[in-house]
Amino acid sequence: MHASVARKPEARLTTAAPPAFAGSFDLPTRQSGAFHLSPLTVSEFGEHALIARITARLTRPSWVVVGPGDDAAVIEPERGSLDVLTTDAQVEGVHFDRRFVPPDAIGHRALAVNLSDLAAMGACPRAALLSLMLPGDFPMEAVDGILDGLLTLADRHRVTVVVGNVTRSPGPVIVDVTAIGAVRPRRVLTRAGARPGDEVYVTGQIGGAAVGLRQLQATVGGPSGVATDLQVCRYLRPEPRVRAGLLLGRNRVASACMDLSDGLADGLRQVAAASGVGIAIDATALPVDENVREYHQARGLDSVEGVLAGGDDYELIFTIRPAHRRRLRAVTRLMGDLPITKVGTVTRDRRVVVRTPQGDRDLPAGFEHFR
Ligand SMILES: [Mg+2]
Numbered sequence: 118m119h120a121s122v123a124r125k126p127e128a129r130l131t132t133a134a135p136p137a138f139a140g141s142f143d144l145p146t147r148q149s150g151a152f153h154l155s156p157l158t159v160s161e162f163g164e165h166a167l168i169a170r171i172t173a174r175l176t177r178p179s180w181v182v183v184g185p186g187d188d189a190a191v192i193e194p195e196r197g198s199l200d201v202l203t204t205d206a207q208v209e210g211v212h213f214d215r216r217f218v219p220p221d222a223i224g225h226r227a228l229a230v231n232l233s234d235l236a237a238m239g240a241c242p243r244a245a246l247l248s249l250m251l252p253g254d255f256p257m258e259a260v261d262g263i264l265d266g267l268l269t270l271a272d273r274h275r276v277t278v279v280v281g282n283v284t285r286s287p288g289p290v291i292v293d294v295t296a297i298g299a300v301r302p303r304r305v306l307t308r309a310g311a312r313p314g315d316e317v318y319v320t321g322q323i324g325g326a327a328v329g330l331r332q333l334q335a336t337v338g339g340p341s342g343v344a345t346d347l348q349v350c351r352y353l354r355p356e357p358r359v360r361a362g363l364l365l366g367r368n369r370v371a372s373a374c375m376d377l378s379d380g381l382a383d384g385l386r387q388v389a390a391a392s393g394v395g396i397a398i399d400a401t402a403l404p405v406d407e408n409v410r411e412y413h414q415a416r417g418l419d420s421v422e423g424v425l426a427g428g429d430d431y432e433l434i435f436t437i438r439p440a441h442r443r444r445l446r447a448v449t450r451l452m453g454d455l456p457i458t459k460v461g462t463v464t465r466d467r468r469v470v471v472r473t474p475q476g477d478r479d480l481p482a483g484f485e486h487f488r
Contacts, residue, residue, distance in 0.1 A: 159260065159285075160253035167260065167283055171247075174264055175278050181244075190280035192244055198299035201240035205230045209289035217333040220262025221269075222353040223292060228267045230378060231296035232274055232357035233431040237376035239306035239366020240298030242274050242359060247281035250291035263292060266354075274359055304366040306374035306435070308391035315372055315436040315463040317396055318445070320358050320455055322404045323381050324420075325351040327427025328412045348408060355431040361455055362433060364448045371435035382425040382480040384434045385461075385469050392436075398425075398461035398480075400473040421473065426481040436463055 159167060172185045183191035194200060207227045209215055218226075228245060235242045247267070251260065271278060276296070311317075329352035358376070365371040373392055377384045381403075389396045400421045413420035437445050449457050461472075470477045 157257045158253060159251050159255045159257060162257050164283060167257075168281075170257075170260075171249075171264060171281060171283070174268060178277055181277060181279055185280055190244075190246070192279060192297075195243065195299040198301055199305065201235055201238050201298040201300050201305075202295065203231050203234040203238075203298075204293070204295040205234065206291055206293035208291050211289075214334070214337070215290065216337050218353060220259040221266030223290070224263035224266030224268075225270050225354045226266075227263075227292035227294045228270050228276070228296070229355050229357045229431060231294045232270070232276070232359055233355070233376040233378065235296055235298035236357050236359045236362030237306065237374050237433060238298070238300060239304050239362050239371075239374065240300040241363055242276045242296055242298045244277050244279045244297040245271060246295040246297075247278050248291075248293040248295075249281070249283045250286035250289075250293070251283065252286050252288065252290065255290060267292075267294075274357075300366060304369070306362065306366045306371050308373050308375045308388045310371075311373040311388055311392035311394050311396075311436040311463045312438070313394055313463050313465040315438055316442075316459050317385075317398070317434065317436050317461040317463060318457050319377075319381070319404060319432055319434045319460050320361050320452075320457055321356075321430070321432040322406050322409075322456070323377065323430050323432055324403075324405050324409045324424030324427045326355060326429035326431075327352075327380075327423065328409050329353070330429065331412075346408070347406065348412075352429055355429065357431055358433045358455070361452050361457075364451055365433070365435055368444055368448050370437055370441055370444045370448050372438055374433055374435040377430045377432050377434060378428060380426050380428040381430075381434065382469075382482065383428070385480065388434065388436065389463075389467065389469050392463070393467070395464040395467040396461055396469045397464050397477075398469070398471045400471050402458065402460045404456060404458040404460075421471065422481050425471065434460075 175185055177184045180193040181190065182193060207213055207223060213223055213226065231245065232242050325348045329348035329350065332349055333352065362374065365374060373388050375384050375388050385396050385398065403421065403424055405420065405424050409424065410420045413423045469480050471480060
């Protein structure tokens with residue numbers, strides 16, 4: 118195929134430079150019988166067969182003009198919409214630990230964190246680009262698992278994986294995803310629109326994923342398997358709030374919006390800084406599961422502090438003008454079971470403070486890489 122496509126940059130960050138699933142349509146497929154010799158490692162399987170195996174699982178809607186098998190993908194933009202682009206990687210040892218995060222959860226998380234970013238912009242997700250960096254001894258079964266998790270979530274949100282790349286990793290497993298969404302002009306949500314007097318809301322419940330992660334960490338080397346409770350699930354398979362983000366944008370409810378990847382404290386700081394305002398949070402209003410509160414109390418920890426600092430929730434925080442409360446109520450009804458909780462107010466004073474019955478206090482630090 119010789120479609121007029123933009124060339125990929127020649128300088129690549131990888132040691133080997135495999136083309137993006139190139140030539141994969143000529144290679145053995147799942148039906149060829151070559152894949153029943155498990156458990157195989159990625160090295161034994163080989164790059165081309167690996168690419169073919171991944172490509173065989175991808176769907177191709179009509180707006181994908183050139184799909185997997187060429188140097189790059191070509192897609193038709195959505196009419197009347199702006200493209201929204203985001204990228205985020207899951208790195209073994211930084212974002213997940215293979216000892217307690219199953220392959221499907223690695224795949225799910227890799228896409229979920231990107232869909233969450235699109236949701237925060239009010240965008241409808243459309244396409245994703247996948248780059249897999251795998252050590253040679255990585256089992257093929259686990260590759261299938263990563264794809265299971267990623268493609269199941271993609272299906273649920275009608276996201277098409279349009280192109281990808283596989284590279285040998287000298288160490289950690291890395292799943293790098295770029296996601297593309299569409300949003301109408303003037304429906305874009307950003308972090309920068311909050312004004313003094315606006316109300317601050319959060320979707321769902323917060324603090325659960327961080328507790329789930331700690332529960333999982335405690336099971337490493339333990340006698341039994343992993344507990345499958347709500348908090349563990351929140352960490353392993355976060356649900357990106359795609360519908361909530363779309364509704365907030367389309368109905369012009371939110372003045373500012375952001376997704377929570379690195380904790381509520383970090384989110385509040387980012388929105389406040391981008392909008393040039395302060396925020397006062399009511400500690401007693403935070404939507405926290407009883408289990409999460411008990412988890413902290415049982416360990417003599419401050420649950421407000423834990424909930425504000427804990428990351429990985431992937432809920433949305435957003436602000437609204439008080440005059441838009443009725444709009445918010447209408448939108449909330451469309452969100453179904455997802456709770457929406459008012460947690461604070463935007464202030465002119467640029468500090469971000471937590472109001473507790475014992476007085477105001479400063480926010481705990483959120484997670485930050487390289488610190
Ligand atoms: Mg984000």
